[in-house]
Amino acid sequence: xxxxxxxxxxxxxxxxxxxxxxxxxxxxxxxxxxxxxxxxxxxxxxxxxxxxxxxxxxxxxxxxxxxxxxxxxxxxxxxxxxxxxxxxxxxxxxxxxxxxxxxxxxxxxxxxxxxxxxxxxxxxxxxxxxxxxxxxxxxxxxxxxxxxxxxxxxxxxxxxxxxxxxxxxxxxxxxxxxxxxxxxxxxxxxxxxxxxxxxxxxxxxxxxxxxxxxxxxxxxxxxxxxxxxxxxxxxxxxxxxxxxxxxxxxxxxxxxxxxxxxxxxxxxxxxxxxxxxxxxxxxxxxxxxxxxxxxxxxxxxxxxxxxxxxxxxxxxxxxxxxxxxxxxxxxxxxxxxxxxxxxxxxxxxxxxxxxxxx
Numbered sequence: 001x002x003x004x005x006x007x008x009x010x011x012x013x014x015x016x017x018x019x020x021x022x023x024x025x026x027x028x029x030x031x032x033x034x035x036x037x038x039x040x041x042x043x044x045x046x047x048x049x050x051x052x053x054x055x056x057x058x059x060x061x062x063x064x065x066x067x068x069x070x071x072x073x074x075x076x077x078x079x080x081x082x083x084x085x086x087x088x089x090x091x092x093x094x095x096x097x098x099x100x101x102x103x104x105x106x107x108x109x110x111x112x113x114x115x116x117x118x119x120x121x122x123x124x125x126x127x128x129x130x131x132x133x134x135x136x137x138x139x140x141x142x143x144x145x146x147x148x149x150x151x152x153x154x155x156x157x158x159x160x161x162x163x164x165x166x167x168x169x170x171x172x173x174x175x176x177x178x179x180x181x182x183x184x185x186x187x188x189x190x191x192x193x194x195x196x197x198x199x200x201x202x203x204x205x206x207x208x209x210x211x212x213x214x215x216x217x218x219x220x221x222x223x224x225x226x227x228x229x230x231x232x233x234x235x236x237x238x239x240x241x242x243x244x245x246x247x248x249x250x251x252x253x254x255x256x257x258x259x260x261x262x263x264x265x266x267x268x269x270x271x272x273x274x275x276x277x278x279x280x281x282x283x284x285x286x287x288x289x290x291x292x293x294x295x296x297x298x299x300x301x302x303x304x305x306x307x308x309x310x311x312x313x314x315x316x317x318x319x320x321x322x323x324x325x326x327x328x329x330x331x332x333x334x335x336x337x338x339x340x341x342x343x344x345x346x347x348x349x350x351x352x353x354x355x356x357x358x
Contacts, residue, residue: 025306025323030338030356031073032345038067038078038352040342041330042286045096048335050104055129056342057081057096057108058352064096066108066133069354071335077133081108084127084138090114091122097151098129099159105175107159108135109151121165124148126177139177145169150192156200156221164190168206172223181223189215195240195291201226203245203265205238214249218269227269233261239291239334241313243267248277248289248298257283260300262311273315278307290334297339301328306344 038058040046046056054069058078064086068077087094091112100106106129112122123143128136142148146163148171153159158180161171168189172180189206196202200221207214212234218227236249244264251259258281263274278300286301295318300307304324311317323344330343338358345353 032355035352045098047098099153101153241291299329
């Protein structure tokens with residue numbers, strides 16, 4: 001409890017734009033539920049469609065299942081993924097990502113993996129998700145090489161697949177998986193995160209392996225890097241709102257603790273504001289950033305449980321809350337003017353827990 005209090009004290013006393021009274025999680029919850037025998041991890045897949053309903057992939061007990069949760073909390077679809085998208089030799093397992101375009105198209109990407117102490121990545125396939133929970137044709141998009149951890153829906157209807165692990169690759173594909181363009185970046189760029197901007201463009205942030213340096217690039221719809229920036233930090237997550245690119249980044253000073261800040265860049269990739277979020281947090285903790293219609297939602301896993309904070313588009317802190325009775329949030333999913341949190345349930349429960357908040 002003392003550590004949480006110290007974190008909150010740092011949050012609400014640093015900087016003129018960060019003052020806000022702490023609230024309780026319950027004040028921001030529309031509903032929350034457990035879904036037995038299902039689970040979505042911090043590396044898992046979830047997205048909200050353009051009507052605000054939640055789609056996710058459960059990997060519980062080696063049975064990958066597509067889930068559809070209506071915005072009132074009703075679990076309407078719970079079906080096993082098709083065999084065509086399951087791993088095939090030499091791959092022995094798959095991880096998944098979901099993305100939803102503004103027009104309503106939902107894609108599922110499966111990245112394939114095999115190995116034990118030495119991991120190999122066996123490419124990625126995608127399939128369109130239909131509104132009834134069925135799938136379109138499965139199409140192999142890339143072969144062995146990078147690990148494609150990120151799937152981003154762009155404003156022009158195309159999608160980005162972003163992979164790292166020597167070197168970092170960015171693929172642009174249409175909704176049927178046809179390759180539009182491919183770009184390759186330095187081998188030292190790892191753990192990328194991307195967000196959609198206007199006119200089919202995007203911003204991508206990637207740490208530099210072994211150095212406290214973040215690379216931020218602005219990529220146009222043709223795959224041309226138009227602007228670049230560098231920040232002193234070790235890891236980050238990106239989201240976009242009103243044409244701006246926001247970063248939640250961790251400076252991780254001295255590799256002893258995490259120190260999180262939120263910053264925003266305009267269309268010229270010029271930094272417009274920066275505000276502290278949690279300058280004292282556990283080293284290496286789970287974190288996420290989501291952009292909803294009226295601001296940014298931040299979650300960070302603290303030692304004592306769940307931390308949430310909401311900021312305006314201009315970087316002013318609206319509210320903050322820490323709940324020591326909960327686990328940390330695995331994923332935060334934007335859904336228009338609301339959001340979903342995957343995880344953050346009671347510490348003694350292990351089923352899928354979903355919160356819809358505002």
